[in-house]
Amino acid sequence: MLSILIPVYNYNVVSLAERLHNMALEAEIIFEIICIDDASELFLQKNQQINQLQNASFTTLPKNIGRSAIRNSLAKKAIYENLLFLDADTFPVHQDFLSNYIAQIDNCEKIVYGGILYESIKPSKEELLRWVYGTKREALSVFERNKNAYLSFLTLNFLITKSVFSKVAFNENIANLRHEDTLFSFELKQNSIEVLHIENPVYHLGLESSETFLRKSEEAVLGLKNLVNAQLISTDYVKLSSYFQMVKKYRLRPLIAFGFKITKPLFVKQLLGTKPSLLLFDLYRLGYYCNLKTN
Structure with a gap:
């Protein structure tokens, strides 16, 4: 049954x-x-x-x-x-x-x-x-x-x-x-x-468009941050939040956040192109994570 x-x-x-x-x-x-x-x-x-x-x-x-x-x-x-x-x-x-x-x-x-x-x-x-x-x-x-x-x-x-x-x-x-x-x-x-x-x-x-997927990926980064902040999952459960904690530990967050703001158009152009790189996609999400407000 x-x-x-x-x-x-x-x-x-x-x-x-x-x-x-x-x-x-x-x-x-x-x-x-x-x-x-x-x-x-x-x-x-x-x-x-x-x-x-x-x-x-x-x-x-x-x-x-x-x-x-x-x-x-x-x-x-x-x-x-x-x-x-x-x-x-x-x-x-x-x-x-x-x-x-x-x-x-x-x-x-x-x-x-x-x-x-x-x-x-x-x-x-x-x-x-x-x-x-x-x-x-x-x-x-x-x-x-x-x-x-x-x-x-x-x-x-x-x-x-x-x-x-x-x-x-x-x-x-x-x-x-x-x-x-x-x-x-x-x-x-x-x-x-x-x-x-x-x-x-x-x-x-x-399959959704690359632009839609990139936007949803940003939503997912925020969703992950909320889960970690609410202590609903451990910080080391997902690689992205684990890497973010490492960035914070070595006080690199402001530097990465600033670099992401400058290079974001280049990231987007590559990811929406004919040969999207998953390494750059991961770096994009980490940079986006670093730009989210702390609370």
Whole structure:
């Protein structure tokens, strides 16, 4: 028995729901598919088609509640013990995707993460930064993910039981500035809940423009700073905050902040170009971190 839970925001999720529905019927499992839209403006009429599928539903919230709260709402609405969370802009790579997760249900005290892939064909220049980051930093093999089992876990494709989820539900009190998956994985680690990595990936299809990704990355830096300042995660859990603490220790923050202000246009030009460098992307985020107000 499996509850497939999909948070939706401004995305056409019909193809994903239909694919999962067919897989579940072929695997002959008891299932439900629940899609909750977080007060979108787009694709609302199109996504209503999901309600025509057996054991599937699509509903819309009257107001936006954010990435953490909507996942908690999905878990509360689910009727089965086994919860499979998938982001709306993903799509299973293999036909036995659901069967692979069903085979892991006995690992009830663990979270099972299947991984992520990006399509091999390079996108346009306008979407290149997100694609390069995803292919190099997120689309990792099981071997690579196991080197840092908690931080390499992403919340877009994972299996968890209701009983485990009740111990580590998403924190709804943090600002909607990304890094909710970082906090979630940190709390898994603090609660000694193992992350089991398997080879059962989804494609990440929702590539955003490089400009949008850079802006969201700035939001994520602020979100990380807030988590560290609130002592919700340790300063050494994420490399970026760890490096920032080192910068502060050696009193280099004013120098790096000043240098970043001067060189930021050059950083942006390179990162939005045809060969974005992840080293420069990391330096950009560190410089941005150093420019944030201290409080």
